[in-house]
Amino acid sequence: MDTKKILARIAAIAKKIEAEKDFLTQLDNEIGDGDHGINLSRGFKSVEEKLPTFADKDIGAILKGVGTQLVSTVGGASGPLYGTAFMKAGNVCKGKFELTAEDFAAALEAAVNGIKMRGKAVEGEKTMLDALCPAYKALKDGIDGGKNLIDALADGVDAAAKGVEYTKTIIATKGRASYLKERSLGHQDPGATSSLYMLQTALEVLREA
């Protein structure tokens, strides 16, 4: 994955979030404060405007730039969470213009750990981690087992999609949904859903020749 693909992926995330804005907000209306789609869309729109200024930068600088922009524009919990994720991933990719499958896995691992640190959260609390943790594990297992990045990431996306389904079956213990306790059951987590979108776009961009 080179800088061109990274930039294409960021643009694709912005497009996907915009397309799913109302759906994400609807999910968040059910168990949260109803702003997830609106907030993320505002954040990624401003990221999109910044993209041309990232064009000749290395991948680390691009990801850090995206993270910084999200922190200052999203306005909800997903700002510091995704912001930290992109910044931490950026640290791992510092100075790189091309990512190997191992680099990609290391970046995702750093992103996931960043979210855990920022949100003081773990898997199983009905958050974005329920999509991202299984996705990272599947990706890493695939790469360790000799798969290429596309196939390993496809496993990761499948695992994330299952993770999103899993969030319907558990009670939220972190974030706004935790105020609802058992009434959060049966609803899919908006953060896990947007995390799935971000992984899907990475796969789509990689599959484009």
Added chain:
Amino acid sequence: MVGIVIVSHSQKLAEGVVEISKMMAAQAPIAAAGGLEDGSLGTSYEKICAAVEEVYSADGVIILMDMGSAVMTTEMVLEDLDKPLVKMIDCPLVEGAVLAAVESAGGQTLQEISERMEESRTTRKF
């Protein structure tokens, strides 16, 4: 005097907490960082930075937050901010802010105010 910053998703709530705190300690340096730039609900990294700058002195700054992104965004501001003696306190927003304002106006140190505010976590209304 120790500066105080109120971080909230709502501009009105942050300003309201400042208003209540000023009733008992008009001279306390206290700033609101509520809502987004356009006044809508959310927490703004820039507003928090600006509020800390506004009330910052060598005596330090105490920050109180409502929940979720207010806490996480403040954490990120503190990580990026290269200033000593800026501290987040986990306590009831209104009671904590009033206490902080009174103590700050009374010339207490950051450490002394923090300890009193921590106590406010277990103080019952009735």
